[in-house]
Amino acid sequence: MRCEVVAIGTELLLGQIVDSNSSWIGEQLALAGIDCHFQVKVGDNPERIAFCLRQALDRADAVICCGGLGPTQDDITRDVIADVMGVALHRDEAIVEKIRAMFEARGRVMTDNNKRQADVPKGASVIAQMPGTAPGLVCPVGDKVIYAVPGVPYEMHEMMEGTILPDLRRRSGETAVIRSRVLKTWGMSESGLAETLEPHLDKLDETGHATIAFQASGIEGLKVRLTVKAADETAADAVLSTEEALVREALGDIIFAVDDETMESVVLETLRRRGETLALHESLTGGLMAMRMTAIDPALDVFAGALTRGVDGHVAAQDDAIALAQEAQAAFGTTYGLAAVTPSNHGDFAPGTVFAAIASPADGQATTVALPGDRRRLRNYAVISALEFLRKSLARNA
């Protein structure tokens, strides 16, 4: 079973919007065991859209086209699909009423333009999920199918999950599932990872033919992605857990997180389990570290707060960084204080040098790391490096 994706909209070609919809759809198709060999972006031009839809139908069993279902004259996806199907459009009065009701609920009046959104190619059906004013469509073409969804991400997601993915699975007769597990690592290069895992690949192969792939992801670390196809979710999970154990044996404590976990969620969770608390001194990182912590700890029960201050942005030595961490620890009365700061004496240190410091109940410790030079990356890497320093320190004193 193959399915292509056609993203429609001149604004996509002009780079005014990044086409993240196709990526998301591609991910869902992969998880459903459906191949996707091509994804195309095309502008609001009827001939070119028709060309793309016909070519995709030639090569694949199904096409998901995304965008161009709005109320303006630019929105021509409905018309082009009718053309490709060789049928006329008819206006679905029930949908007109649904759209009218949505407008009225917001205290607004539906314009005539919006009625165009209720036009449906003959033989096509409207997708039941309709979170916005643009209905999605299921359009049979012979034994193949075109699905049309709006470009608004949450509307598209709802239709994909509610109708399109189940329909594709039914059509494909696919009952197997594909599942991935992502192990996030920090502190080893991609080639280093490959070399370290090399001797274990045979064993990994034996346990269930999971594929293994590396993906450099900046401050989210270097990801090791295990992917497996299995009869059902339970079987897939079993294989992935065996493989994860093998990879952990090989890589050790450079794995800091799994799947949706992040460096900050892991640190906060560790502190929560231990009943300990944390405060930050942010000068170089100016709010960036607090922002990441409060995104997942809104109640501030582990992360107590941050001092965001200048201190001229930098300090002379590791000991001064420890003093800043201790200042935050004292100000908030927490178990730990954490700081990341640049040295003031640039003559003595290479650009990109950062001190990370931890104030512990008993003492303070600091480390020096070398980070990428430009300010934006330096700040982000400083956040992760400081958190990684704390993570490893906590692991040593478990």
Place this chain on the structure above:
Amino acid sequence: MRCEVVAIGTELLLGQIVDSNSSWIGEQLALAGIDCHFQVKVGDNPERIAFCLRQALDRADAVICCGGLGPTQDDITRDVIADVMGVALHRDEAIVEKIRAMFEARGRVMTDNNKRQADVPKGASVIAQMPGTAPGLVCPVGDKVIYAVPGVPYEMHEMMEGTILPDLRRRSGETAVIRSRVLKTWGMSESGLAETLEPHLDKLDETGHATIAFQASGIEGLKVRLTVKAADETAADAVLSTEEALVREALGDIIFAVDDETMESVVLETLRRRGETLALHESLTGGLMAMRMTAIDPALDVFAGALTRGVDGHVAAQDDAIALAQEAQAAFGTTYGLAAVTPSNHGDFAPGTVFAAIASPADGQATTVALPGDRRRLRNYAVISALEFLRKSLARNA
């Protein structure tokens, strides 16, 4: 002159990486006056890549293909291009040495795999800009051309700007330039903007045929994009400035920024001009606001710092929000304090209610805004709403 984009990499189809490269390339092509009708994503499969390159060459004068120039067996772009050109690959020993030197500079040893990166199709030339170990290629095919660039964004950008865009402009004979200006607005809906500008569109048309487009951009505001084609940069700027004046006359003070300016850069610049300073009290926004300020004011000469604290995350009334702003103002000794916080008594307020408060030298003032419900959006909108409140307050007391 038409140019298509082919993005290569199975990870793009699987949604493991969002293809932002094509968007960026599309934007640069548009600014250079070069049409781009199709952009395609394809996996690491030689037949399918060759198919995409041939089809793009059929339809357009030039193709930029992005990705697949790395050292691993998956990286087959070089081989496929040679195939499409009908030539063999030869190893460029000067490039081998360049790659070897890069490895040595980082204290690492070049592997044999990396030598593959020095393979060049006969008749192709290597792009002079080579910030990483993957050389870019200019590959003539008859009177058309394939450009190959690596998928690493900064490497790709350097090659596009240094070689590919100038080469495309030379080939197209295009001397006109296309320029845009983006006016960012806050506080009016897209249909409201359209209605307000409607009576002025005729006048806008007269002044130089700039096109006008709206683009909803979340917390970056609703953008009004003016685009004009002109003989040169100076002529384009002149038309854009006239049009901007007309749009400003129609929209007034809802325009908060132009082009790369942001809400925070505008607020900081206003304060800097006035010789005034600012401190924040962040509880709801937990570092988010400080992070945005310090990204552009690293020296903290205007933005003094932030108190990131719980206060149970919320307060009873506007007056308490003012007290928090005053606490920050006092702690840092600044001209102003700013706070954004949620009400504690949920019974009395709709979800998404946020108090924004300013502490001024003479007094305090607060406002109540209604924001989107989910926490991530609420935090981000609270930051922008508070800064907008300060921006308007400063404008009133100019």
